[in-house]
Amino acid sequence: MYTQGLDQKDKPAAAGQGTETPEQLEAFQARIDAEEKIEAKDWMPEAYRRTLIRQISQHAHSEIIGMQPEGNWLTRAPTLKRKAILLAKIQDEAGHGLYLYSAAETLGVSRDQMVADLLNGKAKYSSIFNYPALTWADIGTIGWLVDGAAIMNQIPLCRCSYGPYSRAMIRICKEESFHQRQGFDILVSLCNGTDKQKAMAQDALDRWWWPSLMMFGPSDKDSKHSAQSMAWKIKRFSNDELRQKFIDVTVPQAEFLGLKVPDDKLAFDESTGHYRHGEIDWQEFLDVLAGNGPCNRQRMAKRCKAHDDGAWVREAARAYATKHTAKHAA
Numbered sequence: 001m002y003t004q005g006l007d008q009k010d011k012p013a014a015a016g017q018g019t020e021t022p023e024q025l026e027a028f029q030a031r032i033d034a035e036e037k038i039e040a041k042d043w044m045p046e047a048y049r050r051t052l053i054r055q056i057s058q059h060a061h062s063e064i065i066g067m068q069p070e071g072n073w074l075t076r077a078p079t080l081k082r083k084a085i086l087l088a089k090i091q092d093e094a095g096h097g098l099y100l101y102s103a104a105e106t107l108g109v110s111r112d113q114m115v116a117d118l119l120n121g122k123a124k125y126s127s128i129f130n131y132p133a134l135t136w137a138d139i140g141t142i143g144w145l146v147d148g149a150a151i152m153n154q155i156p157l158c159r160c161s162y163g164p165y166s167r168a169m170i171r172i173c174k175e176e177s178f179h180q181r182q183g184f185d186i187l188v189s190l191c192n193g194t195d196k197q198k199a200m201a202q203d204a205l206d207r208w209w210w211p212s213l214m215m216f217g218p219s220d221k222d223s224k225h226s227a228q229s230m231a232w233k234i235k236r237f238s239n240d241e242l243r244q245k246f247i248d249v250t251v252p253q254a255e256f257l258g259l260k261v262p263d264d265k266l267a268f269d270e271s272t273g274h275y276r277h278g279e280i281d282w283q284e285f286l287d288v289l290a291g292n293g294p295c296n297r298q299r300m301a302k303r304c305k306a307h308d309d310g311a312w313v314r315e316a317a318r319a320y321a322t323k324h325t326a327k328h329a330a
């Protein structure tokens with residue numbers, strides 16, 4: 001069984017690292033260039049398999065950890081309707097995690113191994129989920145910005161060269177669109193409400209704007225995996241390209257809400273048709289990745305506890321499976 005270790009993850013993947021012949025690599029690249037989907041049983045370079053396991057498992061972990069900041073508000077949603085919507089959204093995130101773990105399993109890694117890598121800190125999850133959801137406006141802002149950034153990043157993944165991942169992404173993106181709309185809808189209500197509600201929305205935007213931009217990953221010059229992942233058509237756009245697209249669509253939405261994006265350097269550039277923006281604090285990003293964000297420890301402690309608390313469910317499922325197999329073998 002394939003195991004993902006830190007030693008392997010630290011190195012960017014490159015074609016030709018395994019025992020593959022140049023002819024095999026060339027034939028594989030020709031399939032990619034012809035926009036053929038690579039399926040689970042097809043031959044693939046070891047580095048391609050490793051890159052996908054890294055990305056898909058990190059994506060799955062993000063969905064699962066991402067349930068925490070919103071779960072924190074389930075008991076305090078302002079109305080029954082908002083509560084039902086939030087509950088459905090969080091359940092969707094769990095579903096996304098499961099489709100993604102299944103997609104990664106087709107590459108020969110076990111779910112137990114992926115979960116172990118998350119719990120022992122080897123595997124990453126998205127930096128964004130290490131920030132706290134302090135007010136109800138944060139729930140709106142997570143839907144609007146975090147799911148909005150997720151859609152921007154994930155729509156191109158529907159065209160990823162690896163079939164099982166690309167197909168999982170189609171359903172995920174449909175659900176993410178509803179998530180983004182529900183978040184924006186919360187903010188529309190708050191921004192049309194009292195001064196205090198509008199101030200709460202502005203405060204949430206102030207805190208979530210820059211971390212949302214960091215979701216797209218390091219700038220292109222520092223992105224160690226992008227070049228190879230784009231050559232393999234796993235990624236279709238670079239981190240900076242997607243970040244720019246996100247800024248371009250989101251700034252007018254903030255204006256519609258009557259909110260101010262917390263970036264004094266933000267300005268529309270007529271000559272390029274894009275917004276220019278201020279410098280991202282990459283040190284903050286690196287600190288969060290190193291485990292020192294505001295909520296990293298809390299998120300991991302909660303995930304580890306949930307895993308331990310669920311041990312009896314896994315045990316019961318295993319016992320049932322053993323009985324079921326024995327019954328059908330008899």
Ligand code: BYC
Binds near residue numbers: 214
């Ligand atoms: N946070 O070479 P790069 C969601 C890491 S879930 C943490 O550019 P790559 C949602 C990167 O992994 C959102 N780590 O990498 C859920 C790499 O480290 P390793 C998650 C980050 O892979 C619930 C190193 O930095 N979405 O939307 O080419 C509720 C160098 O980066 C981050 C996905 O996972 C980050 N933000 O590009 C609501 C989408 N950024 O692995 C919403 C799928 C970078 O070498 N993933 N790193 O140790 C991707 O598209 C790509 O993996 C990324 C990074 C664009 C994220």
